[in-house]
Amino acid sequence: MKGFDYKTDAWIQWCPGCGNYGILTALRNAIAEVEIDPKKLVIVSGIGCSSRIVYYIRGSNVHTIHGRAIPVASGIKLANPDLMVIVAGGDGDLLGIGAGHFVALGRRNIDLKVLIHDNAVYGLTKGQAGPTLPSAVKLRAMNYPNSHEALNPLLLAFASGYTFIARAFAYHVKPLKDLIKEVLMHRGSAVIDILQPCVTYNDLMTRDWFEKRIYYLDSLPNESELLQKMKEVDRIPLGVFYKIEKETFDQKINSIMGRKNKGVRNV
Amino acid sequence: MKVDLSLAIGGFQGGGIESAGQIALRAFVLKGYEVFGSREFHSNIIGAHSYYHIRVGGKALRLPLDALIALDAESIFTHLQSLSKEALLICDQYSLTTKASEIPSMSKALKRRIEQNYGDLSLNKILTDQELKIVALPMRDLLKELSHERSMISVSKALNVMGISAGLYLLGLNKETIKKAIEGQFSNPGINLKAMEIAIEKVKDLERKELPDGKKEDKLILSGNEAVAMAKISSGLDFLSFYPITPATDETLFIEKSGKIITVQAEDEISAIGMALGASLAGLRASTSTSGPGFSLMNEMVSFAVQAEIPIVITLWMRSSPSTGIATRTSQQDLLHAIFSGHGDTPKVVIASGDHSEAIEDTARAFELAEKFQIPVIHLLDKFIASAITTVDKNAFRTLPKRDFSENSDGYLRYKITEDGISPFLPIGRATMIVSSLEHDEYGSATEDPVDREKMILKRIKKLEKASEVLSEESYSVYGDHEPEITIVSFGSTKNAIMEAIEELKIPIKFVQLRILSPFPDLSKELVGKVLVIESNAGQLSFLLKVHCRVDGTAKKLNARPIYVDEVVKAIKAFMNGEKEVIMSEGV
Numbered sequence: 001m002k003g004f005d006y007k008t009d010a011w012i013q014w015c016p017g018c019g020n021y022g023i024l025t026a027l028r029n030a031i032a033e034v035e036i037d038p039k040k041l042v043i044v045s046g047i048g049c050s051s052r053i054v055y056y057i058r059g060s061n062v063h064t065i066h067g068r069a070i071p072v073a074s075g076i077k078l079a080n081p082d083l084m085v086i087v088a089g090g091d092g093d094l095l096g097i098g099a100g101h102f103v104a105l106g107r108r109n110i111d112l113k114v115l116i117h118d119n120a121v122y123g124l125t126k127g128q129a130g131p132t133l134p135s136a137v138k139l140r141a142m143n144y145p146n147s148h149e150a151l152n153p154l155l156l157a158f159a160s161g162y163t164f165i166a167r168a169f170a171y172h173v174k175p176l177k178d179l180i181k182e183v184l185m186h187r188g189s190a191v192i193d194i195l196q197p198c199v200t201y202n203d204l205m206t207r208d209w210f211e212k213r214i215y216y217l218d219s220l221p222n223e224s225e226l227l228q229k230m231k232e233v234d235r236i237p238l239g240v241f242y243k244i245e246k247e248t249f250d251q252k253i254n255s256i257m258g259r260k261n262k263g264v265r266n267v
Numbered sequence: 268m269k270v271d272l273s274l275a276i277g278g279f280q281g282g283g284i285e286s287a288g289q290i291a292l293r294a295f296v297l298k299g300y301e302v303f304g305s306r307e308f309h310s311n312i313i314g315a316h317s318y319y320h321i322r323v324g325g326k327a328l329r330l331p332l333d334a335l336i337a338l339d340a341e342s343i344f345t346h347l348q349s350l351s352k353e354a355l356l357i358c359d360q361y362s363l364t365t366k367a368s369e370i371p372s373m374s375k376a377l378k379r380r381i382e383q384n385y386g387d388l389s390l391n392k393i394l395t396d397q398e399l400k401i402v403a404l405p406m407r408d409l410l411k412e413l414s415h416e417r418s419m420i421s422v423s424k425a426l427n428v429m430g431i432s433a434g435l436y437l438l439g440l441n442k443e444t445i446k447k448a449i450e451g452q453f454s455n456p457g458i459n460l461k462a463m464e465i466a467i468e469k470v471k472d473l474e475r476k477e478l479p480d481g482k483k484e485d486k487l488i489l490s491g492n493e494a495v496a497m498a499k500i501s502s503g504l505d506f507l508s509f510y511p512i513t514p515a516t517d518e519t520l521f522i523e524k525s526g527k528i529i530t531v532q533a534e535d536e537i538s539a540i541g542m543a544l545g546a547s548l549a550g551l552r553a554s555t556s557t558s559g560p561g562f563s564l565m566n567e568m569v570s571f572a573v574q575a576e577i578p579i580v581i582t583l584w585m586r587s588s589p590s591t592g593i594a595t596r597t598s599q600q601d602l603l604h605a606i607f608s609g610h611g612d613t614p615k616v617v618i619a620s621g622d623h624s625e626a627i628e629d630t631a632r633a634f635e636l637a638e639k640f641q642i643p644v645i646h647l648l649d650k651f652i653a654s655a656i657t658t659v660d661k662n663a664f665r666t667l668p669k670r671d672f673s674e675n676s677d678g679y680l681r682y683k684i685t686e687d688g689i690s691p692f693l694p695i696g697r698a699t700m701i702v703s704s705l706e707h708d709e710y711g712s713a714t715e716d717p718v719d720r721e722k723m724i725l726k727r728i729k730k731l732e733k734a735s736e737v738l739s740e741e742s743y744s745v746y747g748d749h750e751p752e753i754t755i756v757s758f759g760s761t762k763n764a765i766m767e768a769i770e771e772l773k774i775p776i777k778f779v780q781l782r783i784l785s786p787f788p789d790l791s792k793e794l795v796g797k798v799l800v801i802e803s804n805a806g807q808l809s810f811l812l813k814v815h816c817r818v819d820g821t822a823k824k825l826n827a828r829p830i831y832v833d834e835v836v837k838a839i840k841a842f843m844n845g846e847k848e849v850i851m852s853e854g855v
């Protein structure tokens with residue numbers, strides 16, 4: 001045990017009971033168990049309630065702007081491949097305004113771990129529909145029922161080329177921690193869609209609502225059942241859906257350019 | 268005898284106009300002359316009219332043309348009114364029987380103007396009472412001569428070389444020089460050398476005067492895009508991310524090709540600058556390049572770079588706007604866009620270069636300033652410089668030392684308050700920290716405290732004040748007379764045309780050329796007599812100068828074409844006669 005300390009003295013601003021607390025604990029525990037040096041731990045986030053996580057875990061962190069964590073994280077990882085770079089953000093941040101970058105990251109397979117704090121609402125702007133909110137649903141703060149269809153983050157990730165795709169539940173801290181540990185070991189673009197109840201604005205998809213629907217996959221789905229598992233909505237499967245090894249973007253760049261990634265020289 | 272020539276070669280896009288222009292440039296450089304070549308083309312891949320304008324004996328463009336090598340009829344129609352009275356016109360015999368109305372690629376607007384001026388007549392009728400020296404070559408027959416060994420289609424590609432060879436020969440270059448230029452242009456010049464022989468053979472008995480040798484110098488011949496790319500490489504650029512856009516792409520592809528620099532084609536300009544900022548945070552020397560539309564997308568990131576204090580060089584190659592505008596033509600319309608980019612109080616540096624040599628110098632300076640003050644530096648250039656080719660000193664390129672990361676990582680404060688506002692920089696991965704877009708305390712933790720907030724905003728402003736002190740001397744160059752009747756103020760690629768115009772006018776004029784536009788320098792002591800601003804936009808520098816000092820008149824270029832010496836001469840005269848607003852409309 002190296003006994004790294006990841007605590008910060010920031011007061012946590014999330015609402016009492018928010019699913020983000022579960023994600024925070026699971027992430028901090030996973031990092032502690034893997035013993036990542038806080039200096040080499042880089043959490044990059046966008047803007048939203050969830051993105052505040054960078055203030056609550058000691059690291060070499062970057063709080064960017066709404067939807068743009070992935071480009072900044074990509075630059076950091078390509079510049080210094082020795083760092084453990086994690087992207088955290090809301091469903092609005094990563095799948096709404098930042099959706100183009102989410103797709104591009106899958107296509108590149110840069111070694112970044114993306115945690116989607118998926119509460120199906122825009123929490124910080126007070127409860128508008130998020131990209132994963134089912135259609136026709138009217139939540140507390142919405143004027144009308146949702147006129148958009150819900151986006152399926154797993155299918156988008158699969159279509160984009162992510163090499164590790166999983167789903168988790170924010171209140172199941174231990175399985176989430178184990179999943180994050182697995183993701184930390186993966187080489188390539190990885191995503192966990194973390195179902196995260198918003199206790200203030202999402203009065204439909206509550207803890208109770210999720211607990212009635214979620215179940216864990218027994219094993220990695222095979223090719224023939226993969227898409228069907230990803231599409232399931234009445235019951236919601238959790239766990240790892242897809243996992244493959246593939247050349248990463250920096251490896252490709254290096255082989256094209258016929259040189260080793262210089263990374264940060266003299267650092 | 269000072270050799271001073273203005274010539275153009277025109278034809279359809281894809282017809283080797285650029286190679287022909289470059290052959291001409293090489294040939295005149297080999298002969299020992301100063302050259303400047305500018306490429307004008309449509310936003311089109313193949314078929315539309317494109318031309319190369321070459322100035323020999325100067326670094327600015329002049330009209331009228333002393334010679335036109337027209338590979339098709341459209342070229343003659345397009346440049347008809349730009350020709351000097353006794354200009355040399357080399358063309359295809361066949362072109363002369365063509366009417367404007369018969370040319371499908373020609374714009375309706377130009378057809379209308381020609382019809383108004385001459386009626387819908389064929390060229391030989393239009394040209395009968397002109398004093399031009401017309402050399403009409405039987406291009407098809409010449410190509411047939413060339414086609415003994417190959418198909419007509421493959422030899423038709425050598426039309427450009429035939430035209431330019433005949434032209435250069437008649438302008439007074441010898442065969443040996445032309446041959447060397449062709450050999451320098453193509454890795455496999457065989458067919459082109461034969462094309463040259465055939466063309467010169469055809470015109471060898473015509474009247475010509477051999478040009479004297481100039482002063483031979485060992486210089487590089489570079490486009491503006493290449494000059495900046497090489498300057499970035501020489502400055503020690505580590506990381507470049509970009510999204511393709513004219514006229515920035517050629518710079519980025521040159522850098523990518525060098526194979527020495529991590530180069531990433533991003534999914535959009537937001538990502539392009541975002542990745543560069545990430546790489547910079549991780550300690551690399553990073554940059555992105557774009558033009559107006561892409562820079563619009565980067566705006567939010569500019570504000571982030573200011574707030575989070577991340578060094579970044581953004582090379583902004585201005586083109587004709589607003590919106591998609593005329594994508595392949597020049598302008599200086601992004602001056603205010605650059606200076607006021609990013610929401611909030613966003614101190615930043617904006618540098619503008621007047622020509623290739625300055626662009627090289629400013630590229631290194633941009634990195635120095637970005638890294639020293641941990642701010643975005645926007646390097647303003649334009650399409651005119653991007654694709655113009657000229658000679659540059661071989662040792663114009665500087666190398667820069669690595670970024671300094673000597674700060675202790677224990678107790679590191681990313682936003683430490685210091686006397687000059689500059690907090691020591693450690694890269695991500697070297698200390699725990701938070702780099703934040705939110706208002707933050709010295710560590711980087713979010714804060715909304717009014718005292719913290721005030722301190723931080725003053726800290727960021729102080730850096731620009733420091734930059735202003737450091738830069739004061741270097742913020743502008745002064746040329747010409749120091750007790751003038753008028754002072755001209757300008758920035759960017761108008762420089763050489765203005766310098767030459769002043770030389771020609773022989774009246775006491777002072778020229779203040781701005782190199783740094785943010786922080787805007789104090790010009791109060793420099794503006795003597797009446798003040799004329801010259802710029803290629805609707806009055807953006809005028810606006811700034813009015814706010815900071817004073818302005819008496821503005822000469823504007825709005826037609827998306829480069830600026831010419833003679834129109835500047837006219838504009839200055841008009842201003843001295845009391846005109847407050849002059850529009851310079853030369854160029855086709």
Ligand SMILES: Cc1ncc(C[n+]2csc(CCOP(=O)(O)OP(=O)(O)O)c2C)c(N)n1
Nearest residue numbers: 047048049050066090091092093122123124
């Ligand atoms: C460019 C831009 N547009 C809009 C906003 C306002 N905004 C802040 S957070 C947010 C959405 C947050 O939703 P999500 O990303 O799902 O995060 P959550 O708060 O739910 O965790 C929006 C629209 C912004 N900060 N920047």
Ligand SMILES: [Mg+2]
Nearest residue numbers: 090091092121
């Ligand atoms: Mg959300």
